[in-house]
Amino acid sequence: MEHQNDDTYLAKWLAGEMPENELHDFKKSSTYADYKFLIDVVDELETPDYNQQKNYSATLNKIAKQQEKPVTKVRTLIPNWAYAAAASVVLFLGYSFFFQETTYNAQLAEQTNFKLPDGSEVLLNAGSEIAFNKFNWDNNRTLDLTGEAYFKVKKGSKFTVITKEGEVAVLGTQFTVNSRNDFYNVTCFEGKVKVTSGKLNHILTPGKAISIQDHIATPYTTIDTIPSWTAQESSFNNVAISQVVTELERQYNITISGKENLQDAYFSGRFSHTNLQQALITIFDTMEIRYTFDANSNVSIQKY
Amino acid sequence: MPDPIKSVCEQRVFEEVFNTYSKTIRNFIYYKCGDSAQAEDLTQDAFVKLWNNCAKVPFEKTKSYLYTLANNAFLNEVAHKKVILKHQKSFTSIATHESPEFIYREKEFKGELDRAIANLTEKQREVFLLNRIENKKYKEIAEMLDISVKAVEKRMHGALVSLRSKIEHFKK
Numbered sequence: 091m092e093h094q095n096d097d098t099y100l101a102k103w104l105a106g107e108m109p110e111n112e113l114h115d116f117k118k119s120s121t122y123a124d125y126k127f128l129i130d131v132v133d134e135l136e137t138p139d140y141n142q143q144k145n146y147s148a149t150l151n152k153i154a155k156q157q158e159k160p161v162t163k164v165r166t167l168i169p170n171w172a173y174a175a176a177a178s179v180v181l182f183l184g185y186s187f188f189f190q191e192t193t194y195n196a197q198l199a200e201q202t203n204f205k206l207p208d209g210s211e212v213l214l215n216a217g218s219e220i221a222f223n224k225f226n227w228d229n230n231r232t233l234d235l236t237g238e239a240y241f242k243v244k245k246g247s248k249f250t251v252i253t254k255e256g257e258v259a260v261l262g263t264q265f266t267v268n269s270r271n272d273f274y275n276v277t278c279f280e281g282k283v284k285v286t287s288g289k290l291n292h293i294l295t296p297g298k299a300i301s302i303q304d305h306i307a308t309p310y311t312t313i314d315t316i317p318s319w320t321a322q323e324s325s326f327n328n329v330a331i332s333q334v335v336t337e338l339e340r341q342y343n344i345t346i347s348g349k350e351n352l353q354d355a356y357f358s359g360r361f362s363h364t365n366l367q368q369a370l371i372t373i374f375d376t377m378e379i380r381y382t383f384d385a386n387s388n389v390s391i392q393k394y
Numbered sequence: 395m396p397d398p399i400k401s402v403c404e405q406r407v408f409e410e411v412f413n414t415y416s417k418t419i420r421n422f423i424y425y426k427c428g429d430s431a432q433a434e435d436l437t438q439d440a441f442v443k444l445w446n447n448c449a450k451v452p453f454e455k456t457k458s459y460l461y462t463l464a465n466n467a468f469l470n471e472v473a474h475k476k477v478i479l480k481h482q483k484s485f486t487s488i489a490t491h492e493s494p495e496f497i498y499r500e501k502e503f504k505g506e507l508d509r510a511i512a513n514l515t516e517k518q519r520e521v522f523l524l525n526r527i528e529n530k531k532y533k534e535i536a537e538m539l540d541i542s543v544k545a546v547e548k549r550m551h552g553a554l555v556s557l558r559s560k561i562e563h564f565k566k
Contacts, residue, residue, distance in 0.1 A: 100554045104525070105532060124564045128557055135412050137421045138430040145420070149438040228465035230405075280498050302443060319508050 118151065127131040141288055147254055154191060154217045154234060156222060195219040198239075199343035203322075206231075210249070215268075215319050217340040238268035243281075255302065256287025265294070266317045273333050274302040275310055303330055318360055325360035334361075334373060335391075342366050350392035352379070402456055403448040411456055412441055418528055420463045421536070425523045426516055440464045461538045503563055510560035514553050521546055521554035 102108045103116060103125075116122055120204045184366050195212040196202040203213040204286060207227040214220060218237025223230070231249040243249045250260040253269035263281025268274070276285050278294035285292045285300055290307055292300055298305050300309045318325035332349065334357045339346055341363050361369035366387060374381050380392040400407050416437055440463040444451065451459050511519065524530045524538070528556040532546045539546075558564050 098544070098547035099531070100553045101550035104550060104554075121558070124558050125554060127508075128554070128561070128564075129526070130556075131503075132511075136528060137424060137527060140417050140420055140434075142413060145416055145434055145438060149412065149441045149445075152438055154443045156442070156446075244399075249555060268519065 101185055102238055104129065113298055129268070134203055143162075143256065143286065144254070147257075150252065150311075151254075152159045152233070169292045171176045175182065186220045192224050193219060193221045196344075198340055208244050210244045213240040213320055215239060215340075235267055235269060237270065238319070254287060259284045259286070270333065270336070272304065273329070275329075276300055276319075277314075277317065279315060279317075289356075299327070301327065301329065303333075316380050317351070319363070322363040323360045324363065328358050329357045331357050331373075331379075333376060338369060338373065342369075342387075344387060344389060344390060351391045351393050399452040401448065402451060402453060402517055407453070408441075408445060408448070411444070411460075415457060416441065418530075421528060422461070422520065422559060423464055425520045428512070429495065436464060458537065462540075465539070485564055503561070506561045506563065507557070510557045513560060514556055518549045518553040518556065521549040525550060 194204050196216055198219050201215055205211055207224055211282050216237035219237050220233055222233035230245055243260055249260050251267050255269045255274035258267055258276055260283045264279040265283045267278045278296055279298035280296055283294040287302055297311055297313050305367050326334055331352055361372045380394040382390045420437040420445050423436050424430055424471045428495050440460055443463050502546055524535050532543050536546045
């Protein structure tokens with residue numbers, strides 16, 4: 091065939107740029123059917139799934155992380171450079187004053203409450219953290235949450251809570267967000283709340299909640315008018331037992347051993363934050379999980 | 395009044411840029427290394443760098459800046475895995491003229507194709523998959539990789555010849 095020495099004719103063919111007469115010959119050649127079939131199969135291939143929202147949040151987290159630790163350089167003052175050095179210090183202070191994030195966190199077995207610059211209230215549950223930018227807060231009410239928090243939002247511009255699992259946007263309302271490893275729960279107590287996670291878009295009205303576990307979203311209804319954990323309790327609606335045990339560890343600041351013995355199961359119910367023994371009975375006895383609890387408050391899950 | 399110049403330093407614009415390019419960049423890196431977690435990590439790093447340099451990068455240069463970053467980031471990474479793509483459809487839907495015997499051997503063919511793609515040179519594979527799967531024109535690919543259109547065509551051609559020669563089915 092005449093293309094024998096041409097090392098781009100297949101590229102021309104794919105781009106639809108092969109001259110008519112050459113195309114005619116090529117279609118008659120013995121290799122045409124092979125290439126045509128190959129391309130038909132290749133064009134049906136797909137790349138591994140891509141979660142844009144997750145990657146965007148991860149990127150924002152990386153940006154936030156580097157802002158937490160601004161690089162400071164120790165400068166030796168050489169007379170001629172003194173002015174330059176002084177100017178850079180002023181710039182640096184200005185930068186961190188305007189752009190550095192404000193962070194609040196609640197340690198294990200404690201809860202923290204604070205007000206945002208616009209007067210909106212936040213109650214952070216045990217082992218959780220919130221970061222936001224005070225500068226220009228009124229126009230950009232966006233904060234990052236790791237863990238669980240209850241928000242009472244003053245009416246105003248859009249208020250957005252970004253978590254690893256998704257985003258929640260509201261105008262003025264009361265709601266909780268719980269975003270832990272592989273678990274995401276949002277409950278609305280007042281107003282309207284929009285939940286976005288991956289491709290999911292869901293609007294919650296008062297008394298409605300949604301939880302996402304293993305990429306499966308389950309909407310449900312709650313009778314609570316305030317989050318149970320603000321009243322010394324944690325409540326669960328069909329939550330993986332491993333998540334419940336982790337929450338128990340957070341609320342009592344204990345480490346439970348033998349978690350590898352847990353079998354896949356889902357727990358609905360609540361446990362108290364004030365009496366560990368009672369809490370253990372509520373969770374483990376109802377789920378028929380064998381455990382030991384000694385005088386030093388060591389909890390160990392047994393094979394069952 | 396003319397529109398104010400868009401700046402990537404605005405989070406809204408940054409997010410828009412992210413939504414427009416992040417998937418292609420991730421796939422671009424994936425075609426090179428075959429590790430989607432690594433590809434996503436490097437993509438995020440490229441956007442962090444873009445954010446850090448947002449004031450220096452004019453909006454219209456954002457795309458080529460991102461591709462350059464992604465390309466450079468990859469040069470520093472050594473780990474390579476086999477590039478594996480997903481077969482979405484059964485061949486029966488695209489190759490109705492094939493004999494039942496061939497359809498029966500569909501799985502075998504897919505395996506051979508996977509291996510053949512993995513065995514392309516990195517340069518052939520990235521060009522070939524950017525064109526076939528990302529639907530990028532040769533001119534766009536040439537700009538992304540900073541090479542000539544002629545070089546892109548040679549790699550495309552070479553990729554196809556190589557794929558056909560590696561698949562047993564075509565040798566009969």
